[in-house]
Amino acid sequence: MWASFSAIFLAVTYSGISYAAPCYGTHMPKEKQWILGLQENFLIDRNLKDSQGSTGGNRYFLTVSYGVFNWICFDGKIGAGDVVWHNSNPGNLNYNTGFAGAYGFRIKGYENKNLGIKTVAGFQHISVHPRTASPINDKHRVIIDDWQGSVLISKDMGNFTPYLGARYGTVDFIKWVNEHDRKRIKSEKIIGAVIGVDYLIKENTRLNIECDFIDGEELGIGLSRDF
Numbered sequence: 211m212w213a214s215f216s217a218i219f220l221a222v223t224y225s226g227i228s229y230a231a232p233c234y235g236t237h238m239p240k241e242k243q244w245i246l247g248l249q250e251n252f253l254i255d256r257n258l259k260d261s262q263g264s265t266g267g268n269r270y271f272l273t274v275s276y277g278v279f280n281w282i283c284f285d286g287k288i289g290a291g292d293v294v295w296h297n298s299n300p301g302n303l304n305y306n307t308g309f310a311g312a313y314g315f316r317i318k319g320y321e322n323k324n325l326g327i328k329t330v331a332g333f334q335h336i337s338v339h340p341r342t343a344s345p346i347n348d349k350h351r352v353i354i355d356d357w358q359g360s361v362l363i364s365k366d367m368g369n370f371t372p373y374l375g376a377r378y379g380t381v382d383f384i385k386w387v388n389e390h391d392r393k394r395i396k397s398e399k400i401i402g403a404v405i406g407v408d409y410l411i412k413e414n415t416r417l418n419i420e421c422d423f424i425d426g427e428e429l430g431i432g433l434s435r436d437f
Contacts, residue, residue, distance in 0.1 A: 232420050232430035234285060235408045236328040236364040236373055238316055239277035239436065247273045247434030249287060251336075254427065255296070256381050257398040263297030265354065265383050269310050269338060273434065281318040287311065291338040293352055295383070305340035305352055312336040319361075326366030333359050348387055355382040360404060369410040377402050377422065399425035406430075 232251060239245045253266040269291030277283045291310035295303045314334035321328050338354040358379025364371050381397040406420030414436040422428035 232418075232432070233332055233334065233358075233360040233362055233375065233377065233404050233406070233422075234275070234316065234432075235406055235418050235420065236330040236362055236371065237408050237416060238283045238318060238330065239275050241277045241280045243277045244437040245273075245275040245434050246437060247432055249273050249289075249430060249432040251291075251430045252428075256425075258381075258383055258395045259398050260395065262383070262395045263295060265293060265295050265381065267291055267293040267305075267338065267340075267354070269336070271310065271312065273432065275316075275434075283316050285312075285314045285316065285332075285334065287313075287336075291340065291354075293338060293340045293354055295352065295385075300345060300348070300350070303343045303345060303350055305343045305350070308338070308340040310336065310338040326371075327363065328366075329361070329363045331359070331361045349389070351386040351389065353384045355384065356380075357382070362404060364408075371408040371410075373404075373406055373408075375404040377404055377425075397425065401425060402428075 232249065249271045251269040255264045255266055257264045269289060271287035271289035273287040275283050275285045288311050290307050292307045293305040312335060314332060316330050316332035319329035319331055336356040340352060343350045356379070358377045360375055360377035362373050362375035364373035378401055380400050383395040386392050402422050402425035404420065404422050406418065409417045411417055416434050418432040418434065420430045
C-alpha cells in the first residue's frame with residue numbers, strides 16, 4: 211500500500227506545480243509548544259468560474275503554530291506574494307508582489323500510536339494583496355482569498371510520515387478596475403485531494419512537501435522546527 215502511495219506522490223509532485231492553502235500535514239505542536247518555519251507555495255493555474263480564465267502566483271511565508279492544548283493548535287503566517295490572471299479581456303495581467311498573510315487551526319482526531327496512524331482536521335485561510343497593475347489607461351487591483359477545510363490521515367514510517375486526505379474550499383478572485391468596478395470570482399472546482407510527506411531531518415526539524423490536485427495541481431514546501 212505505502213509503496214503505491216509513494217509512487218503516486220512522486221508522480222503528482224513532478225507533473226506540475228501550483229498552489230492553494232497547504233494543510234500542513236498531521237504533525238502538530240503539543241500544549242504550549244511552538245513550531246516556527248519557512249514555507250513556499252506555488253500556483254501555476256487555478257480555473258475560475260464564468261469563463262473568467264485562471265489565476266496563479268507564488269507566495270513565501272514565515273510560519274508559526276502554537277499548541278493551545280494537545281488536541282488543537284492555531285496556525286499563522288506572514289509574507290509576500292504575487293498574482294497572475296490569464297484571461298481574454300482585458301488580457302493577461304501580472305500583479306506585482308505585495309503583502310500575504312494567513313491563519314487557521316487544526317484539530318487532532320483518531321490516533322493509534324502502536325500502528326503510527328494519525329488523523330487531523332483543519333481549516334486554513336490565505337489572503338494575498340499584490341500591488342496594482344496598470345495596463346494601458348486602466349488600473350487593476352486584486353485580492354486573492356483562499357479558504358479551505360481538510361481531513362488528513364498519516365502513517366509513521368521511520369523518519370518519513372506520508373499522509374493523504376481531502377479538502378473542500380475555494381479561491382476567491384476579487385478584482386477592481388479603477389477602484390470602482392468590483393467583482394468577486396470564485397474558483398471553478400471546490401473539492402480536491404491532498405497527498406504529502408513529513409521528513410524528520412534531525413530532532414525537532416522537519417521538511418514538508420505537499421501536493422494538492424483535482425481542483426488544481428499544487429505544491430507546498432516547508433521547513434520547520436519545534437520549540
